[in-house]
Amino acid sequence: MAENTKVAGADLELIDVRKDFPGFTALDDMDLHIPAGQFFALLGPSGCGKTTTLRIVAGLETPTQGQVLIGGKDITNSKPHERPVNTVFQSYALFPHMTVLENIEFGLRQRKISDYQKLAKDALSLVELSHLGERRPQQLSGGQQQRVALARALVNRPSLLLLDEPLGALDLKLRRQMQIELKAIQLEVGLTFLHVTHDQEEAMDMADIVAVMNKGRIEQMGAPEVLYDRPKTAFVSKFLGQSNLFIGEVVEKNPTSVSIEVGGNKITVAKKRAEKHTGKIAIGVRPEKVDFHESKPRLSADHIVVGPGEIIDIRFTGVSNQYLIDIPNVGQVTVFAQNIGKSPETELGAKVWVSWKIEHSYGLADLPDGTEEA
C-alpha cells in the first residue's frame, strides 16, 4: 500500500436513535459514540438490534427518531450513496455479473476517481488475491469472497467501515485466520471499524471496545477485558463467557465489602466491584477463577469457600476440564481447571469444596431472568 493511503477514520455518534418496526422496537433510544480509528464491536444475540444499528448507520434503514453523526456531520437524512461509509455485508453481496476487479473498482468509478485501476489492484493485493482479479465471484471460495468484499469496501477509504458478521459463514479455522488479517488491516489503514457480531470470542479478540446489546439497548460497553472481568448485568455476565451466579440477601456490610448468605455459605464481593449493596443481589465469579478441594480447605480470609458439594459432570475440552459441581441449597457451580495432567483424583460423585478469591467476585446491578425481586 502506498504511504499516503493511510487516512484517519471519523468518529461515529448516535444520539437518541430509535427504530420501531410494526409490532416491536428494534432500537430503544440508543446513544453511542465511537471515537475515530477504533475497532468497535457491537455484540449481541440475534434480534438484539445490532444489525438494525448498522443498517441505520449505512443509511439502508431510516431511524424512527434520533440523529446519526459521522465526523460531527449530521447524516441522518443522507441517502446511502451520499455517506462516507462502506459495508462488508454478511452475504458479501458481490456483483455476480462483474469480475473480482470490477467489483472492487465499482465504488471508485461511481465517485469518478481517475486511477481506479491502480487503487483496485492495490486493494486486491492487500487481501492477497492479486492472481484472481479476472475471476467471477462465484468461482471463489467463501473465504476468498469475504476478502473481495473487504477489499471492495476498503478501497474507498471510508471514514467508517461497517462489518455485518462477515465471518459468520466461514469455518472455524478460516474465521480465526480472517480475524487476525482483519485486525492487521485495521491497524494498517487506521480506519474506524464498526463490527457487528454474535460471536463473543470474535468481539473480544478483535475489538478495542465492545458494546453488548440486548433487546435494543446497550447493556454495557467497555474494553473486552473490563467487560469480562467486571460484567454489570446478568445478561452480560452470561453472554460474555460463562459465569457462576449466587443470589441472596445482603447480610453483612462493611466499608470495603458486601456479603450475602446463600444456603448457609457467606459469599463476599468487594464493595467497589458491586453495583448494588442492599437487598437481594447477585454475585458472580468466572469458572476459571474457581478451585475445588477434596477436603475443606483452610484458606486466608480473602478467600470464599463454599461446600461441600458433589461433582455431577466432567467434560474434557482439550486445554481444560470443566467440572459441574452441585452444592445443596446453593446450586450448580462450574469450574474450569487447566488440563496440566495433575488434576486431583476426582471422579463423578466425589465430595468437594469450591473456593475463590474475594477479589474475583463481582456484584451485578440486576438479578438473572426468572429470579424473584425481594
Add this chain to the structure above:
Amino acid sequence: MAFAAFSNDKPTKDSSTKRKSGPVVLALLAPGLIYLMLFFMTPLISLVITSLESPDPSGAIGSYFNDVNFSNYATVAVDYLPQIMRSFGYAFAATVFALIISYPVAYFIGVKLRSRPLTQRLMLTLVIAPFFISFLLRTIAWKQLLSDDSGFVNILHSMGVLAPTQFFLGTDAAVIFGLTYNFIPFMTLPLFTNLERLDVRLLEAGSDLYANPRHIFTRVTLPLSMPGIISGTLLTFIPIAGDYVNASRDFLGSSKTSMIGTMVEADYLQNLNYPSASAMSVLLMGVILALVTLYVRRSGTEDLL
C-alpha cells in the same frame, strides 16, 4: 447429454452395461423424438420441397410439380420486400413497447410485492388473465373499441391528434398497438421469473458503494436481468414477426399494413400459390434465425450467470 449422464458413472465397464442402458434411454426419448419427426421435421421438409416447385405447364390454378426452382425465393424477396421490412419493423417496435411496459410491471410484482405473496400471486394472475379469452375475440373487441366512431377516436379528433378525415384503425399505430397488447404477457412472465430472483442485497451494496438509484439500475439491476430481457424479447419478437392476425384488414390493419404472415395467408388460401407461400415462410424462418443468432451473440448471454 442424456447418454453421457447414464453411462458416465461406469466409464470402464464393458459394453454390455452400455447396451443395457441404451433401450431405456431410447424408450424415454421416443415420444419426444416421434413427435418432433411427425409434427416438426415432416412439415418442414414438405415446406421446403413445396417452396421449390414450379407451376404446372397446363397453367391450371393451384397445380404445381416438383422442381428445384430457386427463383421462387428471388421473386418473393423482391415482390414482398415492403411486407418483409414492415414485419420486422412492427416486430421491433412492438417488442420495444412491450419491454418498456412490462419491465416496470415485472419489477413491481417480482421485487416490490415480495413481502406480500398473496398480492403478488393475484397480480401475476391478472397478467395472465387475458389468456383466458381467445386472442381473436380480444382483438375483435379492440377493433370495436378503436373503430372510427368510437369514443377513443372522437377524443383524438377533438384533441386535434387526428385530422377529421383520419382514423385509427388500419394504421401502423393500430397494428403495433395490437401486437404489443397481444404479446405483453410473453414479455412480462420471463422478466418476472428473472426479477423474482433478483437479490436486493446487491442493490443495497450498490447504494453503499456510492451508486445513485439511476446508476444502480443501469449498472446492477439491468445487467442482472439481461437473461429475462433476452428470453422476453425473443418470445415476443419471433411470434410477432410471423403474426398474421393483427395486421389483417379483418382485425386492426388495412391493405397498407400487411405483414409477411398476411401475404402467406393470402398466397396460400386465396391465390393458391403454394410455392410462393412456402418460400416466404422459409425466408421468414431464415431471417428470424439469423437475427436471433446475431442478437444472442451480441448480447453475450453465455456471459450472464
